[in-house]
Amino acid sequence: MTQHFIVIGNPIAHSKSPEIHTQFAAQAGIEISYQRQYCPDDAASFTAVIEAFFQGGGVGANVTVPFKQVAYDCCVARGGLSEHAKVAGAVNTLLLNKALLETGTPIAEAIYGDNTDGQGLVNHITSLGWPLKGARVALIGAGGAARGVILPLIEAGISDLTLANRTLSKATNLVNELSAASETIAQQQIKTCSTDELSGTFDIIINATSIGLSGDTLPLSDELSGHYAYDMMYGRALPFLQHFAKRGAQTSDGYGMLIGQAALSFERWTGHTIDVVKVTKTLQAL
């Protein structure tokens, strides 16, 4: 029987999720339909769309810009949230809470939210063979993407985390907020600084800013070096990676993170584990 999935966003035409999940389904040997779902940019429309989807027999939905926080609010009031979604304050994966359904809760009230973005990054870095256990990590950026990866990075066993951002107050506010939300994060004692003041040697330096969209370059200190550099952006030349590659670092863009977070959503929905490296190679060859 065909299982139905959607990705909801605005805009949505550019989303690669249908192609990615089609490859997952081929690997898992199951039949799925995965559609792009446009939604007007307001909370009421979002709620109406997802309720209709799940009531119509839909199995799972991905949520993308600009609805990740709206999806969070929706699940708080309904079927609940995973720990990663709670701490991230954002949801990228929706499914039905089966335990609630078994108690007779109506479908619309059982919509549950998870966030697989951060674990997708951790899984990709691990698959690259970059050691996370005991790593000194610098994370640049204090927006939604940075917020979602901090707990999974700490859970992966990094020893030290410095959060740098153009607007320093946003970095310190984020650390305070996350420390209040999670004991694991509170115990990490994350350092903060402005991006241009970030210096020293790190094992891994991660760019979680959106600067790559503008083609501008980050103001990086000459005193900053890393063994590995990761940019969450993908699909274009990235000055951040070029900067560290010239200094001898191994580098990666965020395409594998995109596949990694999608694979975790697929696993939550279907119970099938995906060989991400294999699917990434197939997709890159298309």
Ligand code: NDP
């Ligand atoms: P947000 O808009 O929430 O945050 C943007 C961040 O970038 C802020 O920290 C902001 O700093 C910083 N920034 C923006 N412009 C500049 C600049 N010119 N100079 C210095 N810093 C700048 O974006 P997100 O956190 O949602 O996304 C960040 C990036 O991560 C995007 O490129 C997105 O595509 C990518 N991403 C990739 C994923 C994947 O699967 N590969 C998943 C999720 C995101 P300030 O606070 O000072 O404004």
